[in-house]
Amino acid sequence: MIMMNAFIFVRLRVPALALITFAFLCGGLVTASAGQQIYVAQTATGDGSGSSSANCKSLASVNTAWPAVAGDTVHLVGIFTNALNVGASGAPENPITILFEPNAKFSAPFWPQQWWGGGAITVYAKNYVIIDGGSNGL
Numbered sequence: 001m002i003m004m005n006a007f008i009f010v011r012l013r014v015p016a017l018a019l020i021t022f023a024f025l026c027g028g029l030v031t032a033s034a035g036q037q038i039y040v041a042q043t044a045t046g047d048g049s050g051s052s053s054a055n056c057k058s059l060a061s062v063n064t065a066w067p068a069v070a071g072d073t074v075h076l077v078g079i080f081t082n083a084l085n086v087g088a089s090g091a092p093e094n095p096i097t098i099l100f101e102p103n104a105k106f107s108a109p110f111w112p113q114q115w116w117g118g119g120a121i122t123v124y125a126k127n128y129v130i131i132d133g134g135s136n137g138l
Helices: 016-025 059-064
Strands: 037-041 073-076 096-100 129-132
Touching: 037 059
Parallel strands: 037 073, 073 096, 096 129
Antiparallel strands: none
16 A cells, blocks of 8 residues: 655745745644554454554454554454454545454354345445555455
């Protein structure tokens, strides 16, 4: 996924040097937020904080209390045998990204159908969510 910098263009009748000075004083160009990195596994690992692949939140806890907001990345680690239910929308310039870490996958004989559909990852009535298969696909 490639995120481009968001530029603010101001049409003023001032010299270019004044605009460069204005941008410098305002902290430069506006860019999309990097967001949190949240790690999730089928069962919690380490301290269960979600801060790294060694400290993953459990899938059950994520499905109960969705931790991600716009701009965050949810890293999927290991093999999942239960479905993931995405619990929030991202924003146009800050989507929520679901990223499969190497060798992460969902595996089950079948995925139960719900009234809204079904499958391994449910993104019902949510917007601006990217599902990234990572380096070796889903």
